[in-house]
Amino acid sequence: MAKRLEHLYKRLLAAYGYQHWWPAETPYEVVVGAVLTQNTNWKNVERAIANLRKEHALSEKAILKMDIRKLQKLVRPSGFYKQKAERLKLATRKWVELKNADLSAGQLRSEWLSVKGIGKETADSILLYAMDRPFFVIDAYTRRFCKRHLKKEFREYDDYRWFFEKNLPRNIELYKEYHALIVEWGKDFRPQKSS
DNA sequence: GTCCAGGGCCTAC
DNA sequence: GTAGGCCATGGA
Numbered sequence: 001m002a003k004r005l006e007h008l009y010k011r012l013l014a015a016y017g018y019q020h021w022w023p024a025e026t027p028y029e030v031v032v033g034a035v036l037t038q039n040t041n042w043k044n045v046e047r048a049i050a051n052l053r054k055e056h057a058l059s060e061k062a063i064l065k066m067d068i069r070k071l072q073k074l075v076r077p078s079g080f081y082k083q084k085a086e087r088l089k090l091a092t093r094k095w096v097e098l099k100n101a102d103l104s105a106g107q108l109r110s111e112w113l114s115v116k117g118i119g120k121e122t123a124d125s126i127l128l129y130a131m132d133r134p135f136f137v138i139d140a141y142t143r144r145f146c147k148r149h150l151k152k153e154f155r156e157y158d159d160y161r162w163f164f165e166k167n168l169p170r171n172i173e174l175y176k177e178y179h180a181l182i183v184e185w186g187k188d189f190r191p192q193k194s195s
Numbered sequence: 196g197t198c199c200a201g202g203g204c205c206t207a208c
Numbered sequence: 209g210t211a212g213g214c215c216a217t218g219g220a
Contacts, residue, residue, distance in 0.1 A: 038202040044217060045201090079217040083203085119203045139201045183201060190199090198220085206213085 002167040012181035021180035022129035030130035031095050034122045035087050036078040047077035063092045087117030105133040120157045136164035137179045141186030
């Protein structure tokens with residue numbers, strides 16, 4: 001299965017080229033994007049991030065001190081805006097606490113999962129793309145990819161993650177690029193309802 | 196008008 | 209421990 005995974009990776013790479021994910025200019029922007037993209041089209045996330053940038057609010061300090069109502073208004077295009085404004089503040093507080101902390105990868109993951117509004121996918125996205133820790137990110141695209149190309153389905157999030165982590169070399173850049181390519185693939189092949 | 200998107204929480208059983 | 213409801217905007 002390891003061979004199969006690496007073969008698929010090469011095919012995706014040949015088809016789409018290097019993606020250089022996550023689409024963000026700073027590690028903190030990864031945190032913001034990871035929260036805002038929960039069950040949401042990335043296009044809408046971009047609008048919200050553009051609003052924050054326009055207000056010079058794309059920084060830890062600005063988000064933490066911003067009035068919650070104003071923050072809600074700025075992130076509104078990304079949907080679920082009341083929750084997301086709250087989650088953004090909580091995630092930012094944790095990010096400030098953890099970004100220079102001397103903790104193991106496992107300890108960092110536990111810390112993120114203890115934040116209300118941060119589940120496994122969001123945590124792993126932040127850990128991989130903002131903190132350079134080796135966790136393979138599982139999202140809707142990844143599950144679809146497994147089903148289509150590997151005939152594999154699991155019930156638990158971590159079962160998907162272990163599958164990738166066990167069958168791939170433990171390489172941060174590979175994890176980043178592979179997941180990025182899966183998303184790129186996923187945008188082309190949305191599940192179509194049978195006619 | 197209906198369906199869906201790079202989830203996660205809460206509640207009921 | 210798990211299925212179902214809820215959160216909400218913008219594009220197809």
